[in-house]
Amino acid sequence: MIGALLGEALHSMRANRLRTFLTMLGMVIGVAAVILMVAIGQGARLSVDQAIQSMGSNLFIVLSGSTTSGGIRMGMGAAPTLTLADAEAIAALPPVLRVAPVVPQTAQIVAGANNWSTMVTGSTPAYFDVREWPLASGRAFGAADVRAAARVAVLGRTVALNLFGGEDPVGKTIRIRQSPFTVVGVLAAKGQSLDGRDQDDGVVVPVTTAQRKLFGTQFPGSVRMLMVQATGAEAMDEAQREMARLLRQRHHLPERADNDFDIRNLTALANAAAQTTRVMSVMLGAIASVSLLVGGIGIMNIMLVSVTERTREIGIRVAIGARRRDILMQFLLEAVTLSVAGCLAGALVGVAAAVAINLMAGMTVVVSLAAVAAAFLIASMVGVFFGLYPAQRASGLEPIEALAYQ
Amino acid sequence: MAAPPLIRLEALRKSFATAAGPVSVLNGIDLDVDAGETLAVMGPSGSGKSTLMNILGCLDVPSSGRYLLDGRDVGGLDGDERARLRNAFIGFVFQGFHLLPRVNLLDNVALPLLYARVKARERYARAATALERVGLKGFEAYLPARVSGGQQQRVAIARALVNRPRLILADEPTGNLDSATSHEIMRLFGSLNASDGITLVLVTHEADIAAYARRLIQMVDGRITTMRTRPATQAAS
Numbered sequence: 001m002i003g004a005l006l007g008e009a010l011h012s013m014r015a016n017r018l019r020t021f022l023t024m025l026g027m028v029i030g031v032a033a034v035i036l037m038v039a040i041g042q043g044a045r046l047s048v049d050q051a052i053q054s055m056g057s058n059l060f061i062v063l064s065g066s067t068t069s070g071g072i073r074m075g076m077g078a079a080p081t082l083t084l085a086d087a088e089a090i091a092a093l094p095p096v097l098r099v100a101p102v103v104p105q106t107a108q109i110v111a112g113a114n115n116w117s118t119m120v121t122g123s124t125p126a127y128f129d130v131r132e133w134p135l136a137s138g139r140a141f142g143a144a145d146v147r148a149a150a151r152v153a154v155l156g157r158t159v160a161l162n163l164f165g166g167e168d169p170v171g172k173t174i175r176i177r178q179s180p181f182t183v184v185g186v187l188a189a190k191g192q193s194l195d196g197r198d199q200d201d202g203v204v205v206p207v208t209t210a211q212r213k214l215f216g217t218q219f220p221g222s223v224r225m226l227m228v229q230a231t232g233a234e235a236m237d238e239a240q241r242e243m244a245r246l247l248r249q250r251h252h253l254p255e256r257a258d259n260d261f262d263i264r265n266l267t268a269l270a271n272a273a274a275q276t277t278r279v280m281s282v283m284l285g286a287i288a289s290v291s292l293l294v295g296g297i298g299i300m301n302i303m304l305v306s307v308t309e310r311t312r313e314i315g316i317r318v319a320i321g322a323r324r325r326d327i328l329m330q331f332l333l334e335a336v337t338l339s340v341a342g343c344l345a346g347a348l349v350g351v352a353a354a355v356a357i358n359l360m361a362g363m364t365v366v367v368s369l370a371a372v373a374a375a376f377l378i379a380s381m382v383g384v385f386f387g388l389y390p391a392q393r394a395s396g397l398e399p400i401e402a403l404a405y406q
Numbered sequence: 407m408a409a410p411p412l413i414r415l416e417a418l419r420k421s422f423a424t425a426a427g428p429v430s431v432l433n434g435i436d437l438d439v440d441a442g443e444t445l446a447v448m449g450p451s452g453s454g455k456s457t458l459m460n461i462l463g464c465l466d467v468p469s470s471g472r473y474l475l476d477g478r479d480v481g482g483l484d485g486d487e488r489a490r491l492r493n494a495f496i497g498f499v500f501q502g503f504h505l506l507p508r509v510n511l512l513d514n515v516a517l518p519l520l521y522a523r524v525k526a527r528e529r530y531a532r533a534a535t536a537l538e539r540v541g542l543k544g545f546e547a548y549l550p551a552r553v554s555g556g557q558q559q560r561v562a563i564a565r566a567l568v569n570r571p572r573l574i575l576a577d578e579p580t581g582n583l584d585s586a587t588s589h590e591i592m593r594l595f596g597s598l599n600a601s602d603g604i605t606l607v608l609v610t611h612e613a614d615i616a617a618y619a620r621r622l623i624q625m626v627d628g629r630i631t632t633m634r635t636r637p638a639t640q641a642a643s
């Protein structure tokens with residue numbers, strides 16, 4: 001009997017194609033929006049999680065401090081207040097595991113006929129440990145290279161690809177700002193950072209080489225920032241306190257003076273970012289769910305119109321022997337079929353849109369089966385919920401009045 | 407012992423509640439209709455003919471009095487039981503045909519069988535037979551709007567007889583048809599009555615249509631005023 005009534009429902013949906021299509025459209029958009037938004041939200045969470053994973057754990061960055069010059073406060077890092085000696089002193093603190101100084105500068109790099117502009121980072125071997133960054137081939141430079149200010153370089157994957165294509169660059173020579181460097185290693189791929197930069201687009205050289213031979217600076221021995229790794233998550237607070245105390249002492253800052261450095265807990269920042277994406281992802285889903293609700297109300301509206309429009313049809317059906325529940329079931333099935341069919345189409349549209357966004361904008365999206373299943377469940381429930389009232393109206397009609405209805 | 411009448415009405419009354427107070431439409435109807443009979447109901451507009459037909463068809467219930475259908479008191483039945491009775495026992499033919507406009511003729515005729523829970527294959531076989539019976543073989547896939555009024559009324563008759571009812575109720579079945587078509591429809595009713603023994607109660611305003619019935623009642627103000635029965639030989643003419 002359900003099959004036969006479903007046939008009746010499908011029949012009247014087919015008899016009024018345009019209306020069926022428009023009613024379903026609300027559902028299609030709602031479901032597509034939910035699936036797409038959840039996919040985008042989950043994608044954002046995934047890339048943030050990956051970025052955090054690739055950042056290294058229990059990390060601080062210590063930035064060279066701001067100075068006031070002529071009444072204008074410069075940004076952090078503008079004045080070179082940190083030195084390699086500071087780095088060594090911090091590394092000796094008990095809650096600190098290791099410290100990597102960072103002297104960054106963009107530079108043009110040439111290898112044979114190819115050239116590439118990228119970020120050149122001067123640092124120490126500790127850098128690779130702090131960033132938890134393994135090598136894909138070759139070796140990292142060592143302490144001896146730093147001492148000797150050797151012209152050696154470790155390439156990020158993007159740089160290696162752009163300069164050498166498929167070839168292994170290890171042992172080859174590159175020119176950074178005209179001076180020749182020997183490539184000793186290539187880093188493993190790391191992907192995007194939290195702020196969306198390509199972390200593999202960079203070159204690492206010994207910090208001494210960067211300071212003395214590459215980027216002549218007016219403040220010899222100074223570094224832009226330090227990357228500090230604490231011994232563990234529980235040592236973070238102590239490490240931050242100790243570093244501040246030590247640096248103030250080393251920089252001879254009077255009691256009242258502001259810090260001339262800035263310590264940022266990267267791990268805390270990353271967690272905040274993760275929290276933000278989590279909230280955003282839930283919000284996106286919630287907003288999209290509202291459109292599902294709107295789609296459901298659209299179905300109810302059309303079903304109510306349809307019941308009025310088909311009053312005589314209902315009268316005829318009742319006169320020739322339809323029972324109350326036959327009529328109820330027919331209209332309910334119609335509403336549920338509308339919403340489920342709309343949901344199917346919406347799922348297709350949503351997944352297609354997610355894939356398109358991924359391909360065209362390169363955005364990470366995660367289409368989860370759970371989201372599709374949930375959208376389906378909600379859509380059927382919306383169909384039943386919003387179909388029930390019109391169906392009850394239909395089945396409650398008095399046969400004579402329904403028959404006489406013009 | 408004689409078989410009980412198919413229809414027995416005892417002191418049947420019907421009144422409607424309106425804004426201006428209750429309106430009494432049927433004022434004590436006593437009537438027996440035997441199985442296999444043909445009965446025509448005539449009377450001026452507003453005399454309560456359609457109201458009576460609705461009660462006979464279990465579409466409405468009397469305010470007081472008794473209605474026995476095949477010996478069974480219809481008064482105590484609930485909505486679903488009346489629906490079953492309409493479906494299995496009674497066929498309706500209306501002045502306005504009352505076909506489903508968006509459904510083809512075969513599906514229209516098969517509809518009562520759907521509500522009788524008959525399987526699809528049998529539904530369509532029986533509907534096709536019924537359409538053939540009313541002379542519409544070959545029109546199965548047409549929509550109602552694509553055939554003439556007379557043909558639509560034939561479809562309605564096919565639908566009324568598809569579930570093999572004992573009783574067909576026809577409220578002004580020829581009211582929307584020209585006179586030649588009206589007589590065709592009446593001959594069709596006559597043959598159903600003659601060959602299948604289906605009891606026919608019909609309402610009409612035209613004497614020549616009423617003449618197809620063996621018995622005639624006149625109604626005025628919700629009462630039966632005259633009743634006339636013809637000899638059996640004349641009924642077929």
Ligand SMILES: Nc1ncnc2c1ncn2[C@@H]1O[C@H](COP(=O)(O)OP(=O)(O)OP(=O)(O)O)[C@@H](O)[C@H]1O
Pocket residue numbers: 422423424429431449450451452453454455456457458
């Ligand atoms: N639901 C109702 N509520 C109030 N009054 C009604 C209702 N149904 C019928 N009536 C009244 O009952 C009276 C009889 O109506 P009915 O339709 O039975 O007449 P009829 O004999 O079939 O007339 P006609 O020949 O015009 O079809 C009319 O005056 C009508 O207004």
Ligand SMILES: [Mg+2]
Pocket residue numbers: 455456457577
């Ligand atoms: Mg009438």
